[in-house]
Amino acid sequence: xxxxxxxxxxxxxxxxxxxxxxxxxxxxxxxxxxxxxxxxxxxxxxxxxxxxxxxxxxxxxxxxxxxxxxxxxxxxxxxxxxxxxxxxxxxxxxxxxxxxxxxxxxxxxxxxxxxxxxxxxxxxxxxxxxxxxxxxxxxxxxxxxxxxxxxxxxxxxxxxxxxxxxxxxxxxxxxxxxxxxxxxxxxxxxxxxxxxxxxxxxxxxxxxxxxxxxxxxxxxxxxxxxxxxxxxxxxxxxxxxxxxxxxxxxxxxxxxxxxxxxxx
Amino acid sequence: xxxxxxxxxxxxxxxxxxxxxxxxxxxxxxxxxxxxxxxxxxxxxxxxxxxxxxxxxxxxxxxxxxxxxxxxxxxxxxxxxxxxxxxxxxxxxxxxxxxxxxxxxxxxxxxxxxxxxxxxxxxxxxxxxxxxxxxxxxxxxxxxxxxxxxxxxxxxxxxxxxxxxxxxxxxxxxxxxxxxxxxxxxxxxxxxxxxxxxxxxxxxxxxxxxxxxxxxxxxxxxxxxxxxxxxxxxxxxxxxxxxxxxxxxxxxxxxxxxxxxxxxxxxxxxxxxxxxxxxxxxxxxxxxxxxxxxxxxxxxxxxxxxxxxxxxxxxxxxxxxxxxxxxxxxxxxxxxxxxxxxxxxxxxxxxxxxxxxxxxxxxxxxxxxxxxxxxxxxxxxxxxxxxxxxxxxxxxxxxxxxxxxxxxxxxxxxxxxxxxxxxxxxxxxxxxxxxxxxxxxxxxxxxxxxxxxxxxxxxxxxxxxxxxxxxxxxxxxxxxxxxxxxxxxxxxxxxxxxxxxxxxx
Numbered sequence: 069x070x071x072x073x074x075x076x077x078x079x080x081x082x083x084x085x086x087x088x089x090x091x092x093x094x095x096x097x098x099x100x101x102x103x104x105x106x107x108x109x110x111x112x113x114x115x116x117x118x119x120x121x122x123x124x125x126x127x128x129x130x131x132x133x134x135x136x137x138x139x140x141x142x143x144x145x146x147x148x149x150x151x152x153x154x155x156x157x158x159x160x161x162x163x164x165x166x167x168x169x170x171x172x173x174x175x176x177x178x179x180x181x182x183x184x185x186x187x188x189x190x191x192x193x194x195x196x197x198x199x200x201x202x203x204x205x206x207x208x209x210x211x212x213x214x215x216x217x218x219x220x221x222x223x224x225x226x227x228x229x230x231x232x233x234x235x236x237x238x239x240x241x242x243x244x245x246x247x248x249x250x251x252x253x254x255x256x257x258x259x260x261x262x263x264x265x266x267x268x269x270x271x272x273x274x275x276x277x278x279x280x281x282x283x284x285x286x287x288x289x290x291x292x293x294x295x296x297x298x299x300x301x302x303x304x305x306x307x308x309x310x311x312x313x314x315x316x317x318x319x320x321x322x323x324x325x326x327x328x329x330x331x332x
Numbered sequence: 333x334x335x336x337x338x339x340x341x342x343x344x345x346x347x348x349x350x351x352x353x354x355x356x357x358x359x360x361x362x363x364x365x366x367x368x369x370x371x372x373x374x375x376x377x378x379x380x381x382x383x384x385x386x387x388x389x390x391x392x393x394x395x396x397x398x399x400x401x402x403x404x405x406x407x408x409x410x411x412x413x414x415x416x417x418x419x420x421x422x423x424x425x426x427x428x429x430x431x432x433x434x435x436x437x438x439x440x441x442x443x444x445x446x447x448x449x450x451x452x453x454x455x456x457x458x459x460x461x462x463x464x465x466x467x468x469x470x471x472x473x474x475x476x477x478x479x480x481x482x483x484x485x486x487x488x489x490x491x492x493x494x495x496x497x498x499x500x501x502x503x504x505x506x507x508x509x510x511x512x513x514x515x516x517x518x519x520x521x522x523x524x525x526x527x528x529x530x531x532x533x534x535x536x537x538x539x540x541x542x543x544x545x546x547x548x549x550x551x552x553x554x555x556x557x558x559x560x561x562x563x564x565x566x567x568x569x570x571x572x573x574x575x576x577x578x579x580x581x582x583x584x585x586x587x588x589x590x591x592x593x594x595x596x597x598x599x600x601x602x603x604x605x606x607x608x609x610x611x612x613x614x615x616x617x618x619x620x621x622x623x624x625x626x627x628x629x630x631x632x633x634x635x636x637x638x639x640x641x642x643x644x645x646x647x648x649x650x651x652x653x654x655x656x657x658x659x660x661x662x663x664x665x666x667x668x669x670x671x672x673x674x675x676x677x678x679x680x681x682x683x684x685x686x687x688x689x690x691x692x693x694x695x696x697x698x699x700x701x702x703x704x705x706x707x708x709x710x711x712x713x714x715x716x717x718x719x720x721x722x723x724x725x726x727x728x729x730x731x732x733x734x735x736x737x738x739x740x741x742x743x744x745x746x747x748x749x750x751x752x753x754x755x756x757x758x759x760x761x762x763x764x765x766x767x768x769x770x771x772x773x774x775x776x777x778x779x780x781x782x783x784x785x786x787x788x789x790x791x792x793x794x795x796x797x798x799x800x801x802x803x804x805x806x807x808x809x810x811x812x813x814x815x816x817x818x819x820x821x822x823x824x825x826x827x828x829x830x831x832x833x834x835x836x837x
Contacts, residue, residue: 102684103684103687276681279681280681280682282677282681283677283678283681283682284682286672286675286677287670287672287677287682289672289673290670290671290672290673290742
C-alpha cells in the first residue's frame with residue numbers, strides 16, 4: 069500500500085536528517101504561494117490596530133506574525149500541535165509581539181473564542197486536513213462578528229475529482245486525499261453564513277510547491293550514499309508522483325483556491 | 333481665458349525613481365543623473381553642460397529591479413579606510429570613509445601585457461611595448477594593504493593583462509596563500525593552462541581557483557570577443573585542470589548580437605565538465621576596448637537571466653536567481669543548484685532564500701544562523717565551496733555531515749554580474765561596491781570606478797611611465813567625438829581650445 073510506504077519514507081527522512089534539517093527540507097515551512105500570497109490574504113482582511121484576527125491552524129506562526137507586523141492587529145493563533153504552538157510562541161517573543169500575538173493549542177472545530185469575538189479569520193492550506201471541514205467552517209463563522217471577513221486558501225480539485233494516477237499521489241499527500249472542488253468550499257461557507265466576495269484560483273502557487281517538493285526529493289537522491297537506501301527509493305517513487313502532479317496541474321484537475329467571505 | 337479651446341496637460345512617459353550622481357562619459361565631470369522607468373525598463377539620463385545629454389539602459393526589467401531593492405544588506409565597515417573624503421564620490425577612491433561596504437573581493441592586476449589582443453578588453457591589454465609589470469615588493473605591499481583593511485580577507489584575484497605570463501606569478505600566488513587569504517584566484521585566458529602542465533600542477537599544489545574566460549562555442553564568438561579561435565585551447569586547459577583537480581569557474585563576456593544565444597550551452601558544458609564548479613556571465617563592460625554599442629540597447633542582468641531561462645527551460649526560471657545583498661542588489665544575481673542525474677536543481681526551490689535576505693521589509697523574522705549562512709553563499713566573495721556554510725549550518729543542516737564531501741562536488745553556481753561603465757555609473761551602487769581594485773600605493777578602488785572614472789588610466793601611467801589617454805566608451809551616439817588610442821580603446825578627438833581632461837587624483 070502506498071500510504072504504508074509514505075509512512076516509512078517519513079520515518080526514514082526524519083531519522084536521516086534529524087529534527088532541524090527536516091524542518092527546512094521536508095517540513096511545513098512553506099505553503100503554496102508563500103509569504104506573498106499570505107500578504108495578499110492579509111490585505112483582503114482590511115485589518116487595523118486593535119482588531120482581532122484568528123489564525124486557524126497557525127503552524128509555526130509565520131502568517132500570524134506577518135499579519136500583526138503588517139497591520140498592527142492582535143492575533144490569536146490556534147494549532148493542534150503543541151510543538152508548533154511552542155515554536156510560534158517563541159517566535160512571537162523574538163519578534164517583540166508577545167503582547168499582540170498569542171498561540172494556543174486547540175482544535176479548529178472548537179475555537180477558544182466567544183461568539184462574534186474575532187474581526188477576521190485566516191485559514192491557509194488546512195481546510196482539507198480537518199477531519200470535519202464543515203464543522204470547522206461553522207466554528208469560524210461562530211467566532212466571527214457579523215461583517216467580519218474570512219480569507220481561506222486551500223488545495224482544490226476539479227469537480228469531477230482526481231484521475232486514477234493522482235489517487236496514488238493522494239495516498240502520499242494527506243491534503244490531496246480530502247481536497248474538494250472550489251465550488252464545494254464556497255457552498256460550505258454559504259451554508260455556515262459566510263458569503264463569498266472573492267473566489268480565485270492561484271494554480272501557479274501550487275506549481276511552485278511541486279517544484280519545491282521535486283527539488284527536495286532530488287536532493288535526497290543526489291545525496292547518494294549519505295541517506296539510507298529506503299529514502300533514496302522513496303525519493304525515486306516520489307519523483308514519479310511529482311510528474312503525475314504536474315500533469316494534473318496542467319490539465320486543471322489540481323489547483324489552489326482562494327476564497328474571501330463575509331460573515332452575514 | 334479668451335480661448336475656448338483649452339490646452340490639455342499630458343502625462344510624462346516615465347516614472348521618476350531617483351536623482352543621483354554620475355559622470356559625463358566624455359569629460360568624466362561629475363554630474364547629476366536621473367533614473368526613470370520608461371516602457372518597463374530602467375533608464376539613466378544625465379546632462380553635461382559641455383557635452384550634452386546622455387541616456388543609458390540600467391536594467392531591462394523594471395519590475396525585477398524594484399523587487400530586488402529589498403535585498404540590501406547593511407554594509408560592514410572595513411578595519412581601515414585608505415583615503416579621506418575631499419571631492420565626494422566618485423573622486424575620492426578609495427576606500428573613503430563614505431563607502432558603505434568592505435571589500436568582499438580584492439583584485440590585483442600584475443601586468444598590462446597579454447598574449448592575446450582581444451577586441452573586447454576593459455583593461456586595454458595586449459602586445460604593447462608601453463606597459464607595466466609589478467614587482468614582488470609592489471605585490472607584497474598590495475596584499476598587506478588588503479589585509480590591513482580586511483583583517484581576514486575572503487578572496488584575492490590575480491588578473492592583468494594576462495597574469496599567467498608574468499614571470500613571477502607563481503611566487504605572487506604563493507605570497508597570497510602564505511598570508512592566509514582564504515581563496516586565491518587566477519583570472520586567465522587559459523593559454524598557459526593548455527600548454528604548460530607543470531604550471532597547472534603548481535596551481536593545484538597551491539589550491540588556486542581558476543577563473544577561466546570562456547565566452548561560447550561558435551568560431552564567430554571567439555573571433556568577435558577574443559580575436560581568434562581559442563576553442564581547442566580552452567578544452568585542453570579544462571582537461572588539464574580536471575586532471576590536476578583544480579576547480580574552475582567559467583567566465584563568459586556576453587555581448588548583444590554576438591553570443592547571447594550561447595549562454596545556456598555554456599552552463600550545460602560547465603555542469604557536465606568535471607573541473608567546472610561555476611559559471612559567471614558578465615554583460616561586456618563598456619570600458620577600455622570594446623565593440624561599438626548602443627547605450628540604450630545594452631545587455632543587462634535581466635536580459636542574461638531571461639536568456640538563461642529561455643535556453644535552459646527544463647532547469648531554470650528567472651525566479652531561481654537571488655539578488656546578491658552584500659553589494660547593491662541589482663549589480664549581481666546568483667543561482668545555486670545541485671546536479672542530480674545530469675539535471676541542475678536550483679537551490680532557491682529548497683529554501684525560501686528571499687525570506688532570509690529581504691532586509692528592507694523584514695516581513696519574516698529569519699533564523700539568523702540560516703541568514704548568515706545564506707549571506708556567505710549569496711555574496712560577491714562566494715567561490716566554489718561557499719555552500720558549505722549552509723550545508724553544515726546547524727539550524728538547517730541540509731545535508732548530513734557524512735554526505736558533504738561527496739555532495740559538495742555536485743553543487744554548481746551561476747552568477748550574473750553587470751559592471752557599470754561611464755554611461756551607467758551611479759554613485760548609489762558604487763558606494764556599496766564590494767569588488768575592489770588594489771593599487772600599488774595601497775588604495776582599494778571600487779572596480780567600476782576604476783574602469784570608468786579615470787583611475788585606471790592614471791594608475792597605468794604612473795606604473796608604466798608612459799602617457800595614457802583618458803578612455804571614453806565606444807558608444808554609437810558619440811562616434812563623431814572619438815578617436816582611437818594606441819591600445820585600441822577610444823579617447824576624445826583633440827579639438828582646439830579644449831581644456832585638460834578631468835578626473836580623479
